Amino acid sequence: MPMYSIDPITTAIVRRADQYVEELERARDEGKLRTEEAKLLDQLEVYTADILDRYRSARSRNRESLAFTSLYDSQVAASAEDRHRALIIALMAAEVEFGGPLRLTQAQNNRLAEVFDRIGQECRAVKLLRHAALAFDRAASIYLSLGNSAKRDSCLFARSQCVRTAMKRSWTKALLTISWIVFGYGYQPYRLILWVIIQLAAFSIGLIIIRGGEQIEQSIFVCLTNYLNPIGGDDLKSLPLAAKILLVIESYSGAVSMSVFFALLVRRWFRS
Numbered sequence: 439m440p441m442y443s444i445d446p447i448t449t450a451i452v453r454r455a456d457q458y459v460e461e462l463e464r465a466r467d468e469g470k471l472r473t474e475e476a477k478l479l480d481q482l483e484v485y486t487a488d489i490l491d492r493y494r495s496a497r498s499r500n501r502e503s504l505a506f507t508s509l510y511d512s513q514v515a516a517s518a519e520d521r522h523r524a525l526i527i528a529l530m531a532a533e534v535e536f537g538g539p540l541r542l543t544q545a546q547n548n549r550l551a552e553v554f555d556r557i558g559q560e561c562r563a564v565k566l567l568r569h570a571a572l573a574f575d576r577a578a579s580i581y582l583s584l585g586n587s588a589k590r591d592s593c594l595f596a597r598s599q600c601v602r603t604a605m606k607r608s609w610t611k612a613l614l615t616i617s618w619i620v621f622g623y624g625y626q627p628y629r630l631i632l633w634v635i636i637q638l639a640a641f642s643i644g645l646i647i648i649r650g651g652e653q654i655e656q657s658i659f660v661c662l663t664n665y666l667n668p669i670g671g672d673d674l675k676s677l678p679l680a681a682k683i684l685l686v687i688e689s690y691s692g693a694v695s696m697s698v699f700f701a702l703l704v705r706r707w708f709r710s
Contacts, residue, residue, distance in 0.1 A: 450492060462526065505538070525557060
């Protein structure tokens, strides 16, 4: 099979990136970057597909290196536009490398995943949130193929953060915000322990208030027990109606919280 130089591909990436940055800066200057970023990504995909059509092979290179290493190197940008340009060039080059015809070694895949991860972090820093989400998603895909669950989860968490932040106010964003706060979109299950403690404290204080501040130790014990194993029968007869309702709510909260916690925990253990 004949070997072709990648120099024309590198030139094509830079030219397409320059065209794309012009559109990006126009949207930013008009204050429409947040609303038009998704459409801009569609155009990025078109440019990348056009370059991939030209990319057939590449010259021989070190087994540990990537084809477009020179385009991934961090550059100190004098302006926001220059920084955007450097990031778009790197992202477009990584996309071409990711979807290119050459099969990458494990070391090259790991290096490319690190490149995508870095691009994602830098895009997030300059508020190109959907571009950052794309980069994190690519990094997560590569880490999945490498069997690196910890880094994959880290990238998916970062991707979810970018997607949530880029969304307009809606019920979906509100639910994602709750998911982020309570258990880190499912990637940080140990956060739930804090919320379990908060729930136990809240229900205990509530029961103590309902009982007029009497039998504090017994109220705390009842709440600690009821959270995991709902009480009933004779144990509830002596309690006022408000206390019964509170304990019923607590038992359901405990069942849901612990079920979610153990489900996420088992998922994390078996993927580690």
